[in-house]
Amino acid sequence: MKFRLLSAALLLVFALPSQGTAAPSPETSILRVNITSQGFNFALPWQKQRPSTRRGLGALLPGNRVLVTAELAQDANYIELEQAASGKRITAKVEAVDYEINLATIVPDEDPGSFFQGMEPLELDTALKPKAALDVWQFETNGTPVSSSVEFNRVDLGPYFLEDQFFLVFQANGAVQYRSGTFTLPVIHQGKLAGMLVRYNSRDQVSDILPATMVDRFLKDVATPPYEGLPSFGLRMSPSLDPQLRSFLKLDAENGGVLVTDVTPGFSAAVAGVQQGDVILEMNGHKIDARGSYEDPDYGLLGSGHLARGKALAGDTLKLLLLRQGQRLELNVTLLRKQPQDYLVDPYVFDRQPRYLILGGVLFQELTLPFLQLAGKEWRDRAAFRLVYAQANQDEYLKAGRKKLVFISGVLPAPCTLGYERLAGLIVNRVNGQEIADLAALAEAVKVPLNGIHRIDVVDGPRTIYLDEAQAKQDNAEFLPSRYRITAMENLK
């Protein structure tokens, strides 16, 4: 108790010197961010979707940087920073964005002039403890600041933006009134930025906050280019709560440990030699319990994913204590960064055109999760089953030497594709006799047709598709650009 009082006093002392300038307020430290997004159409990848404009709030950071969530900044085409009260606007651009951490920094396009004059950048509060009173800052439509009070009460791992990825989330209770046209909201603790509100459940009045510690690690990464991003552990773990499973694995009854059920080839864990069937007992000296959680010194019980990913930097070493066939084993895993394009099926695609190639009307693409998600929320039931199955079993294709999964996503009716109009969702094995590991390989293979015919071998359907080389060339040059207004027959970037 005594110690805590003392440290509170210390904090006060340190806080005093900054009292000289104006205390941060919504007017001085947050800005409206108006973003027009325009993603690509994954069904017709040569064209963009209808643009849509969203308005969010950003937190002003030192160096005229404005922090927003990546969700707001996705596929940004045009950005304005706006002072809520005066309506003064300048154009801006994305400086850095990380869709996994769900953060982006936005900087002025040109010299901001006097735009930031009188404004006060926010410092980060990375030492937030439960029970802290937080303020969620917003503006009324007319620019009047609004502040809602919530109480920070729980730490957990939860999703930020992409599904199936779990990071540190602070949960806070309290009503947050939703103001028109706001998307992500800065959360403030004693004048400092405590995090960004990413989700609000109005029924239970629970806010999910992306905490300042995660903002901090993002900003540090941005400050030291090149931007690295989060490392990928590359394994799946399963709880060991079942006492019969524990006795089978020769785990003692009390201790924890999680069972490694899958190791992705080429990723950190596999490279370091972690095997399916290993039991992870400790990570960086923290005991891992049977549910896969550890006791975090700051936040209490947390999922071990935080040690391997959320808290870690690419290049960090993760020390593992394993149990392999009853023997204890120490293993150092160098945590490697994997880009979305390093996966067989890109888990997300933003800010870039999907890769595709058109041959006489046959549309080839590399499979991505956004493509599958075109089938809607129930895409696992509704998208072509072979593709869904491939997405769930990527290792099998990686082991077979594929880098990406090239497939025929559809066929544009053209003179060249007579009789093939209904083909879709077909995985490509070979083109003109060459194995197709990715779209670049396809681009090479289509250069060497045999006797004036392209031969495309696919997994299902007709099994072999023949296209006339001359007709394909002619349709690529005339019919497809004129009828479908396709300006480029391929994008391999």
Add this chain to the structure above:
Amino acid sequence: MFPSSPLPSALLAGLAAVLLPWAAFAQDEPAGEKTSSLGKQYESIVNVECSALRVDYRTPWNAATPSGGTGTAFLIGPNLFLTNAHVISDASRIVIKKVGASTPHRARVKFVAHDCDLALLELDPPSPAFLQAVPLSISTEIPKLDTTVKVVGYPIGGERISVTRGVVSRVDYQEFTHSGVDQHLAIQIDAAINPGNSGGPVLQGNTVVGVAFQGYTGDVAQNTGYMIPTPVIRRFLKDVADGSYDHYGELAIQHYPLLNPAQRKALQLPDNDRGVMITAVDSTGTCGGALKVGDVLLALDGYPIDSTGSIDIDGEQTEMAEVVERKFVGDSLKLKIWRDRQEQEFEVKLKVFPAYLMQAHQYEKQPEYLVHAGLVFQPLSHELMTAFSLTNLRTRYYYEYYAQDELYKDLPEVVVLTSILPDAINTWVRDYVGQVVESINGVKIKSLREAAEALAKAPDGTHMVIQFAGEGRPVALEKALIAPAHERILRKYGVASDRYLAP
């Protein structure tokens, strides 16, 4: 034949057999004599009441639940009534009533063909009531388009016989919804076919030209009823003449049209609109060993095949499968193909292809199951997929691609952990429900019987280890706990027998 290309599911959703189900079980028909001079000319057309037993695949150890429905049948010979298979499937008791009379006559199934939805009934014991009735004769021909037909039967809307009239709208291949996987020739008519019409004759004059069997429900399509045409009926009658029904033979191949000029150029085929490309050959099926993927099928039994897979029989354009449809298992079939720039001929013997029945509805089958320490194992089937709404991707793969990827060669049965009867021993096993069993104690499992044998054998180690397909974590059950738990669970959940394995 089974469909080589999937039909648009939106249409199929509305296509349903037209059996009139009983509103509720145990609802008795009102007693009392009902006679009428109306309909006497139809005295060989009878009302069929079928009490059926529907098994619940979720509790396969239980006796079945009584249900039932009514349909129509008609006399085609001495004490021989033709009706639809779906009118009498899973029957526990069948009763036939004459037009205008309410006296019930017990009947039994003599032959049933679920793949073409036809069945033959006989009165048991035979009754003199039908001695005077004249059997209907079955036409040898398919009625022409736009000719008038009438449908006679006992559909919903009243007690007495009903007659509706329409014209032949279309002759084409249709999915037969009773099995869900078979396609045969069917005739579309615009006469109203309603629940209860099933199994009734479609007449031109006094001759049967078809058996009414299915129609669209709801808003999908109007005035589209379907009847089973006489080639299918006659084939069924011929098949059972030897005392048993042998099922249709299948080519067990898939094909793709040759409409693109580049296909002909690549294969160096003459530009004569002939042939289809073979895209799948089941290696154990009729054409296994003869045809290869990439061959071009030019003719079947001398009937030239056009580039969409149609042939011309007696001046009518129809699917090439019609050649196979008219044959019987064991009959030979001549194939003419194009391979390596020359024609080749093969003669093959027609076989059945049971693997495709994975996705077929099952009838008259006692569901197989195995309960072990509260873990319920069942072989994968269409009924299992629907009863348990199995969504596990790998399980769906085994179901969807069982025939196409020839998974059946390795796996005569796909054993699925379908449910758990909760108990202390299996409380952590729940996560695995819906998955396919790969091995038990290291022994690969290829059928439910093998699973039963593997589970009966004591494991070498301390645990019984069950590995599921594509799952990195095994289920381990402590050997010593299994036997007492097994007995306890069977008792507690009222499972009289821990297994039913088909002989």
